[in-house]
Amino acid sequence: MEIHESNPWKTLLALSVFVVILIVGFFTMRTPLLTYKLDMKQSIEEMKNTDACFYPWQLNGVITNETKNIVLFDLRNNFVFGQGHIPGAENLSAQDLTKEESIERLEDLKNGNFIVVLYGEDQLQANGPWMLFRQVGFDNVKVLLGGYQYYLLHKDNLLATKTDSIFQKGVPKYNFAEMAAPKNGASVNSTPAKKTVEVTRRKKSGGAAGGC
Amino acid sequence: MNRNYIYLTLLMLILAFGTLMIKKTNEPKQIEPQQLLFELIQPTRYVSTDQVAKMIIQNDPSLELIDVRNSKEFEIFSLPKAINVPIDSLISKNSLLNFGIPGTKVVFISNDDIAADQVWILTKRLGFKSTYVMKGGLNQWIETIIDPKSPVESDPALAFETYAFRKGAQLYFTGAKTENAEPAKVKVEVQRKKKSGGAAGGC
Amino acid sequence: MNNQHSISNEPKYINPYLGGVLLGLLVLITVFITGRGLGASGAIKSSVVTTAQIITPEKASANNYMNKLISDDHSPMYTWLVFESLGIFLGGLLSGVIFGRVKKFRVEHSPKITSKTRLIFALIGGALFGIGSQFGRGCTSGAALSGTATFALGGVIVMFSIFGTGYAVAYLFRKLWI
Amino acid sequence: MGPLIPNGIISGNWDFVIAILLGIAFGFILEASGFSSSRNITGVFYGYNFVVLRVFFTAVIVAMVGVLYFDYFGWLDLSKIFILPTFLTPMILGGVIMGVGFILGGFCPGTSFAAIAIGKLDAVFFTIGLYGGIYLFSIAFPLFANFYDSGNLGNVTLTDITGISTSWFAMGFTVIALAAFWGTSIIEKRVRKNITEYKF
Numbered sequence: 057m058e059i060h061e062s063n064p065w066k067t068l069l070a071l072s073v074f075v076v077i078l079i080v081g082f083f084t085m086r087t088p089l090l091t092y093k094l095d096m097k098q099s100i101e102e103m104k105n106t107d108a109c110f111y112p113w114q115l116n117g118v119i120t121n122e123t124k125n126i127v128l129f130d131l132r133n134n135f136v137f138g139q140g141h142i143p144g145a146e147n148l149s150a151q152d153l154t155k156e157e158s159i160e161r162l163e164d165l166k167n168g169n170f171i172v173v174l175y176g177e178d179q180l181q182a183n184g185p186w187m188l189f190r191q192v193g194f195d196n197v198k199v200l201l202g203g204y205q206y207y208l209l210h211k212d213n214l215l216a217t218k219t220d221s222i223f224q225k226g227v228p229k230y231n232f233a234e235m236a237a238p239k240n241g242a243s244v245n246s247t248p249a250k251k252t253v254e255v256t257r258r259k260k261s262g263g264a265a266g267g268c
Numbered sequence: 269m270n271r272n273y274i275y276l277t278l279l280m281l282i283l284a285f286g287t288l289m290i291k292k293t294n295e296p297k298q299i300e301p302q303q304l305l306f307e308l309i310q311p312t313r314y315v316s317t318d319q320v321a322k323m324i325i326q327n328d329p330s331l332e333l334i335d336v337r338n339s340k341e342f343e344i345f346s347l348p349k350a351i352n353v354p355i356d357s358l359i360s361k362n363s364l365l366n367f368g369i370p371g372t373k374v375v376f377i378s379n380d381d382i383a384a385d386q387v388w389i390l391t392k393r394l395g396f397k398s399t400y401v402m403k404g405g406l407n408q409w410i411e412t413i414i415d416p417k418s419p420v421e422s423d424p425a426l427a428f429e430t431y432a433f434r435k436g437a438q439l440y441f442t443g444a445k446t447e448n449a450e451p452a453k454v455k456v457e458v459q460r461k462k463k464s465g466g467a468a469g470g471c
Numbered sequence: 472m473n474n475q476h477s478i479s480n481e482p483k484y485i486n487p488y489l490g491g492v493l494l495g496l497l498v499l500i501t502v503f504i505t506g507r508g509l510g511a512s513g514a515i516k517s518s519v520v521t522t523a524q525i526i527t528p529e530k531a532s533a534n535n536y537m538n539k540l541i542s543d544d545h546s547p548m549y550t551w552l553v554f555e556s557l558g559i560f561l562g563g564l565l566s567g568v569i570f571g572r573v574k575k576f577r578v579e580h581s582p583k584i585t586s587k588t589r590l591i592f593a594l595i596g597g598a599l600f601g602i603g604s605q606f607g608r609g610c611t612s613g614a615a616l617s618g619t620a621t622f623a624l625g626g627v628i629v630m631f632s633i634f635g636t637g638y639a640v641a642y643l644f645r646k647l648w649i
Numbered sequence: 650m651g652p653l654i655p656n657g658i659i660s661g662n663w664d665f666v667i668a669i670l671l672g673i674a675f676g677f678i679l680e681a682s683g684f685s686s687s688r689n690i691t692g693v694f695y696g697y698n699f700v701v702l703r704v705f706f707t708a709v710i711v712a713m714v715g716v717l718y719f720d721y722f723g724w725l726d727l728s729k730i731f732i733l734p735t736f737l738t739p740m741i742l743g744g745v746i747m748g749v750g751f752i753l754g755g756f757c758p759g760t761s762f763a764a765i766a767i768g769k770l771d772a773v774f775f776t777i778g779l780y781g782g783i784y785l786f787s788i789a790f791p792l793f794a795n796f797y798d799s800g801n802l803g804n805v806t807l808t809d810i811t812g813i814s815t816s817w818f819a820m821g822f823t824v825i826a827l828a829a830f831w832g833t834s835i836i837e838k839r840v841r842k843n844i845t846e847y848k849f
């Protein structure tokens with residue numbers, strides 16, 4: 057009544073094929089392009105590292121081509137890049153960052169002791185790539201504070217931004233508690249001519265939280 | 269009994285034992301850097317202040333606001349029901365318990381969006397899903413919800429709808445009386461991010 | 472083993488472990504290609520919804536359970552599992568032809584019961600399996616096999632409760648089988 | 650790299666072709682292993698034929714181990730595969746009902762399709778029953794809609810719940826399964842001595 061094949065040599069064969077596939081997989085395994093060099097705690101510390109930031113006034117040297125060892129990468133797409141960019145910047149659209157060539161390029165630049173400055177439309181756009189590259193060990197990658205918009209506003213007098221603080225992100229622009237407090241009677245809207253939303257220049261307000 | 273059965277047993281044991289050997293690291297599970305890079309260049313993580321306001325007003329039970337400013341700033345002002353998780357105390361068991369609860373959407377808030385975005389990246393690296401960043405942060409919140417600017421006549425109709433919604437939201441959040449007291453009913457699409465790429469459905 | 476009942480030239484089934492290894496590799500390939508496991512009961516669910524939609528369209532779309540599968544752009548039959556189940560049938564046929572097991576319709580039962588009893592119990596068993604598979608989010612192949620293989624908690628729960636219950640009630644129905 | 654279709658490496662248009670091909674392989678394996686016979690299947694509960702246990706557990710451990718290796722090689726992105734959601738109480742109840750149905754019907758849905766193909770009338774009735782059962786369930790769904798969704802733990806894996814790494818689960822399952830294979834082969838021999846009227 058043994059109705060199943062009792063000799064398992066085919067089974068052994070099938071399992072061996074599986075093992076061979078696994079062995080092939082083991083030897084053809086690619087080491088990942090990127091690995092984390094900083095753990096979580098170090099990554100948090102790294103965010104406060106002022107040395108990892110690039111200040112707008114430092115752009116002067118790049119634009120006039122005096123400092124040779126700085127490469128400026130524009131993370132916006134090439135359409136916007138074509139409409140205008142910081143002189144001397146190279147276009148490296150954020151969408152292309154994951155490509156192998158881009159990462160190899162960054163590695164070459166690191167080996168050549170170049171400093172890489174990333175910028176996007178605003179600082180937010182470059183924030184993510186900058187953090188990631190720092191975490192995976194590109195300690196030559198910096199982020200341009202304020203981003204392109206801020207540069208555009210001050211491109212005539214970049215040095216003056218030394219005393220400005222608006223690119224110091226992370227600062228409350230308003231007194232939140234006061235603004236959001238219940239206002240009895242008077243309608244909020246009637247307060248005339250509220251501050252315009254466009255980046256209003258404000259005096260350096262105390263110590264800006266964090267480095268960048 | 270065929271001797272091949274013994275070979276099979278041993279082979280299978282070795283294979284299973286091998287899986288113990290290939291464990292990568294003892295660190296908490298993290299997503300691959302390349303995967304992280306891929307995810308962080310997508311703008312899908314940003315939600316607008318309008319969307320957040322809408323969710324608060326509708327009492328969306330899945331919404332979880334995480335305020336990443338320091339506790340002093342948090343005490344002075346915070347959004348309703350927000351939980352304070354300062355960046356410095358992010359990597360602790362207690363703080364991390366706030367994330368990754370099935371069925372919740374975590375929205376990070378800071379003064380602007382940089383700090384919130386940074387926390388987003390850190391939690392993403394740890395593999396937490398359905399986390400978002402409120403674009404513009406509290407500064408934007410003040411500008412759009414607490415003190416909305418009325419649109420100019422040349423603006424498209426949509427701007428007026430948004431404005432009507434914001435006035436309603438302003439009323440809700442500040443208790444201020446406004447000229448047009450009628451409650452604004454504007455549909456602001458709440459973008460729900462679909463589980464990216466994952467396969468759906470089984471048997 | 473004494474072989475008094477089996478005829479020596481009768482084609483044998485393949486070694487169970489061979490079937491297991493192949494099935495395991497198949498689950499692996501399925502997960503690798505589609506990102507989900509195998510399944511079967513979902514196909515029946517699709518056909519239930521399809522017939523319900525044809526016979527009583529209003530009721531079908533009013534039913535909270537069925538209307539998840541109803542969409543305007545394609546029939547509920549147009550799903551992965553329906554095609555896969557069609558494949559199961561074809562694969563069974565292929566194997567049956569190769570090993571010479573395809574014959575006229577016949578009923579297999581314990582000598583202690585009649586064919587009619589066997590068919591009635593098959594019907595009841597099928598109905599119970601149908602109900603259970605909806606609660607369990609899948610049947611033995613979808614939930615228990617593919618679920619466990621992908622380390623899903625639900626798969627392990629379903630697997631243990633199916634086999635646990637099976638052993639618990641097996642004694643009551645022993646006449647059906649031995 | 651994988652899963653290929655969700656990652657867009659194979660276009661979604663091939664979905665149904667692949668479904669049929671995988672189904673054919675599935676059906677072939679089920680039939681060839683003897684799952685087209687309900688008395689083979691239920692033998693696992695009476696100890697005279699452990700083919701279900703052998704096929705099922707071998708498949709589970711091979712697939713589990715394979716998934717882990719594929720993940721390690723970077724071939725399979727575990728975060729993108731479908732994890733069966735867990736609904737604790739409905740799943741236990743569903744499993745219990747399916748267990749009873751298994752003993753009564755002698756098939757499970759997949760095997761019944763394969764059995765129909767080789768001309769088993771009981772499998773046809775089983776499938777009709779299956780159809781009726783799901784129809785009944787859908788009609789009566791509003792009665793237990795709340796229960797159906799209760800105990801939702803989300804798409805959790807064993808590791809999410811216990812914190813023990815998947816490798817240990819694979820190892821554990823393998824050891825248990827291999828022990829069961831050796832153990833059941835002894836039980837099977839003993840039981841078969843006492844059964845005389847079992848034929849096919």
